[in-house]
Amino acid sequence: MVNKEKKWLASYPAEVPAELDIPDVPLTRFLEDAVRDFPDREVIHFMGKRMTYSQLQDHVYRLANALRGLGIKKGDRISLMLPNSPQAVIAYYASLYLGAVVVQTNPLYMERELEHQLNDSEAETIICLDLVYPKVANVKAQTKLKQVIVTSIKDYLPFPKNVAYPLKVKFVDKIKVNIPYEDKNIYRFSDLIKKALADPVESAVESPEELALLQYTGGTTGLAKGAMLTHRNLATNAAQCAAWVYKTERGKEKVLGLLPFFHVYGMTTVMNYSIYMASTMILIPKFDADQLLKTFAKEKPTMFPGAPTMYVALINHPKAAMHDLSSVDACISGSAPLPVDVQKTFEELTGGNLVEGYGLTEASPVTHCNIVWGERTPGSIGLPWPNTDCRIVNPETGEEVAAGEIGEMQVKGPQVMTGYWNRPEETAKVLKDGWLSTGDMARMDEKGAFYIMDRKKDMIIASGYNIYPREVEEVLYTHEAIQEAAVVGVQHAYRGETVKAYVVLKEGATLSEEELDQFCRGQMAKYKVPRLYEFRTDLPKSSVGKILRRELVREEKEKLEREAVTQ
Helix, strand or coil: CCCCCCHHHHHCCCCCCCCCCCCCCCCHHHHHHHHHHCCCCEEEEECCEEEEHHHHHHHHHHHHHHHHHCCCCCCCEEEEECCCCHHHHHHHHHHHHCCCEEEECCCCCCHHHHHHHHHHHCCCEEEEEHHHHHHHHHHHHHCCCCEEEEECHHHHCCCHHHCCCCCCCCHHHHCCCCCCCCCCCEEEHHHHHHHCCCCCCCCCCCCCCCEEEEEEECCCCCCCEEEEEEHHHHHHHHHHHHHHCCCCCCCCCEEEECCCCCCHHHHHHHHHHHHHCCCEEEECCCCCHHHHHHHHHHHCCCECCECHHHHHHHHCCCCHHHCCCCCCCEEEECCCCCCHHHHHHHHHHHCCEEEEEEECHHHCCEEEECCCCCCCCCCCCEEECCCCEEEEECCCCCCECCCCCCEEEEEECCCCCCEECCCHHHHHHHEECCEEEEEEEEEECCCCCEEEEECCCCCEEECCEEECHHHHHHHHHCCCCEEEEEEEEEEECCCEEEEEEEEEECCCCCCCHHHHHHHHHCCCCHHHCCCEEEEECCCCECCCCCECHHHHHHHHHHHHHHHHHHC
């Protein structure tokens, strides 16, 4: 009998259960199960390198033994500042075997951002790509870092003349970084793997409720906070994903690994899901539409989790129709709203199914998704996943509202975080009785499908990245020529939204757009840097002097409407 309070259950496909048996194991058990059942199946394709499950486990054991030899113990935080690569997978699982806590770190971070995350997490070890080592070196003295482990893309590339994979990575040979390996506490990743014992490592995790990951997010305030995700949280979301795409088969799928693992969406829907399903991950460290088409032709992925901008780039590529993209069966789009036209065109081009889902870092991250095979509701985020509850409440009173009414969306389920790292007050604001307040305004229709009406207050989502205006504004305010600044998201045909900065200069000060752009690029990751600047003599304010971003957003919308009328 369908629970009347969960209207969405009546719309579930018969193959999807309302409740799953939640895996009562650490994440490392998934790897052990895959190795036991499919030891010779390829787990990773990476620019010509092919690695089987048994080979992956060997490298994981070796690195875990090496890390233990360096003094790393249960509960220690290990920062991983890596692109999608074999090293990212090896380091992730090796850390978890030791009971350490992974801190996923964006390789695009600037020094200011990196320093904050390392200090907040109190990480003492970082495993990073050689190309970002200079940033690590520059902040090391201001953090608690004791040891740095450095790797190169080359570490897992086959000898060039044997490469059959049609991928050219120009930056591999062009960019060289001098790393003082002779210094104490700076290690080569490859040396650790070669010299360490391959003895099996027993997981130090005694309960799946133990912390596995600190995934940093701006939340609703713009201040980067570490969402505490347990082994159970992450294992649950991988199992939920597998249950939702019920036509997929264990040991047979090929998952396109284009979403970055340092983002929780890619970590769950590509890496954790693949290991759970004993799938093959086709890892691509950087998006390139030309190479993506070649990858489809050679590797024939069956699943393609992505962001709308990726699908937009693919369907608009002039040679897309010339390539066979029919291998793909299921694609779940997240990080930003999926335009219906993009969905339709992609499905016509590939013959596969592309559906929109929804999630947030604090929920590991997926909570909702449209039905992949069957009736769906375009324009919605779909239905809550198994074991997941959802409600719409009045943001002022907290009382649940009726179907069709708009309110704040709250979710509850075993994938929801335990809280923010060392921030009990921030945790209390968003978590109450197991319910997580998303900060998103939404509505539910009569069949239980959910629709996001407005994003988290002021947050900008550009090309799938969450950008918080407050953080960008704080950087702008550090410029000596700027008196006032405001940042908002404006519509953009490709990125979904893009960042626009409004600036008021101090009296007598001069500053060009080019100079300001250069300044910002030295202070923030590239995706956060404003793409548009507007210099003004004043900014709209409330009666108490608060800058009103909503007025700037309104102005931009009216501007777009006027332009549409004149075209």
